[in-house]
Amino acid sequence: MSAAETPDRRGRLAFLGRRQRALVLRVLRPAPYGTLLRRRAVSVEWGFDRGTPVDRHFIEGFLDANRDAIRGRVLEVKDDTYTRRYGSDVEVADVLDIDAGNALATVVADLADAPHVPDDGYDCIVLTQTLHLVYDLEDAIRTCHRILKPGGTLLATMPSASRCSRELLETDFWRVTPAAGRRLFGDVFGADAVEVGYSGNAILTSAFLLGVSVEEVPRRQLEHTDPLWPMLVTVRATKAVPTSASG
Template sequence: MKKLLTRLLKRPNWYNLRTLQPISRVFGFDRGTPIDRIYIDDFLMKNSKYIKGTVCEIAEDTYSRKFGSNVKRFEILHYTNDNKKATIIGDLTNLVSLPQNTIDCFILTQTLNFIYDFRLAIKGVHYMLKNEGVVLATVVGISQISRYDMDRWGDYYRFTDLSIKKAFQEVFGEGNVEVEIYGNVLATTAFLQGIAAEELTKEELFYKDKDYQIIITIKEMIYFLC
């Protein structure tokens, strides 16, 4: 009876959301800026002081150029040689294919979800970083399946702040990792529906609820013992 009363007294107003199809299947790209992209930009902007020296990014150097300062070299890592902009052809899960101790800052956004052996990939990032190098990473917590990635190389994981923190600590050690989350129930509902960031207020986007983790950010610095 109590549950019935709760349903009657707190009846949701579905409006146009009571449908089996999302408003957008392409994360809101067709409506504006996807919500997770706003969070990634905010994270990188807040940590832009680390984006310097030799900076590496996956497939492109968009974030390196947008947020970097005093960048001496832009490196682009790609798995195959069909990317003409790539400066490093290598596989994060295969250390033999990677240059060692060459990167000052590794920007790794929304990548580990699509790598089955993601723990090996974290080791690959560690392998490439110089002493006092920094990794700025983001991973997906809550999202629709990325059909484009699923049909090509796979969409394997959704993380929590606890799971990804432990995975990085296994490689980098404890003490230097900083993990934060972005998301709340409203932003999550909007993101799953493909509603664009421009359709929410700043307050609605940036209110944080740890039980609704759209993305998780990781900042970690590497130190070698001499």
């Protein structure tokens, strides 16, 4: 019996299916090239150098499923790639960046403090993997709510488990659980106006942390989610339309 298969460890893995347990044990055993014992991740480029990063697969699936919201006047961070790819009937595609050196930016602002960005200006805000880089997270969510039109939609994704960014190490502040997503956005938009989802399980989340690409993950793993191992949190939040006062 190997160290990975001791009775105590087997008991802790008993809740997994037979195939999942075999996959976990394969990782726990000292594989020829070390697997979890190796000193370096498989990739430090999120898996881009091997294919598609695991989180990106779910980010793009989330946006694809919410195409109906990406319309009219849309705001996206850094560039308008996702607005163009998933939007329909887009009238204006603005790009927000805190860095005025970004030639693509049409709005230069800090989401946590942007009084110069007009109220009620956007039908949709596409905010992928951004909010964890904003220290004043609650202020950034309030800004998004303020600058959305009534009935407008915020589509946000945030890491729940991820390595830190090498390029933005000093501003990589937060990881968000599904419970935190419901509370943070519900406090601003109202609980009934927020839909929170998540992706991840023990295998997927471990694979992403190690830099394994989605093409290298067993297909069946992409269809299984486990609330104990969230990797990515998704939020669709809609700004309420004021009800007219009855006379």
